[in-house]
Amino acid sequence: MAGLLLGGVVLLGASVQWMTGMGFALVAVPALVLVLGPHDGVSLANCGAGLICLAGLAEGWRQVRLRSMVPLIVAAACTVPLGAWFARRLPEPVLLVTMGALVTIAVLLLLRGFRLRALTGLGGAVGAGAVGGFMNASAGLGGPPMSLYAVNAGWTIREFVPNALFYGAVVNVFSVATSGLPALDAGRWATAGAGLVAGAVVGRTLAGRVSEPRARLLVLMLALIGGATTLLKGVWGLLPA
Template sequence: MTAELALLPLSVMAGALTQRVTGIGFALVCAPLLVLVAGPFDGVLLANLLGLLVSAVVLAAHWRETQWRKGLLLAVPAVLAIPPGAWVARTVEAPQLMVVIGLTVIVALGAVVLSERARVLRGRGGAVVAGGASGFMNVTAGVGGPALVLYAVSTGWEHRRFVATFQLFSILTNTLSLVAKGGLPQISTAALLVSLLGLGLGLAGGQRLARRVDHELARHLAIGLALVGAAFTVVKGVLTW
């Protein structure tokens, strides 16, 4: 646990920096390690809380590009999917849930990697599927972005408008995920403090890098980090099954 706690602020910092630079990627980078440190339930709850804070900061920088109607269209099916997702998060045993969360992240990342060729989510139907899948994955695994990235690529959504609208969607779904699962995560004071420290450092660093770093490179780095963390989460769940 000591080693995992030492890595926690670095993971959160990397996630916050990635989201500030690219608009997405916070949970993809750090949710697997948060689950390792705090367990599958509170780890995802912590990812929801920190993701809410990150999205609020990024939205403040991009609010002029926000497409409010499209964001709400995606949010409605997400809201409907959150209660059953919260029930799954509460009722499935911890080791099994860790395996499910880890595999969910891996599958979601695979969808993102293939999204340039998988133009399958189009129109209102695509928005319903993407929003619902994102809401369910957000409350169970803390990772709601991949489904919306797939939708954005499928519909040719302009990147800056997608980034801004995604922050609005993320704020809504993370807030509802926290409410649906009973509030704040039950974690140690040390874990919370180092998480907030990493969050602040990541956002500050991302602010400086936002206009300099190639977005595609940052995206590939986020995917690589999340795959490693998800793999360790699956292994730990299997070993403690």
């Protein structure tokens, strides 16, 4: 049963990522954390998101704006070790509360199209990259800060997608190198791999049939439910027996 749930979560996350260009971590992290625990759940999310980003870059790498991405990547590389250290030190209920709160806050900000003058220019890029690196290593959620930076920088969706894929590929490689691979047996690795492949097929099939606004709203609603569930489980774990 746990194996089927793991495969389904990865399939769903991969599907929405291929369908909308975002969402694997937002959708999958809360459920993976509940199924595998905080460390292995986040680490598997880093692996899955990194592989999807690398596959997407095979088609769009020529559109990456390297000069714009350097501050984001360098800042993220500096904070990934801090995020990994943070995740290793916190008790599991506290980590669940932190992850659930981060997901919920990130989704609400994205839903509101949050704009802040500080998230523009070089300073905005460095800030978004630093927060994204920390969040990616600690909670598997490096995408929302990048998305908020792109919104405030006025990037179009055509500009955003290849650069987000590049950012996701690099930051997830950093995160896996720092935190290590999840401790899964061969069966779970095979299940997760099958979910990634099946999700790619489903997502690419649905991409032309579901409007982008509806698909993005679905991603954010699923992420909001998952974040709230993780937050509540963490709070429950903190309550006295």
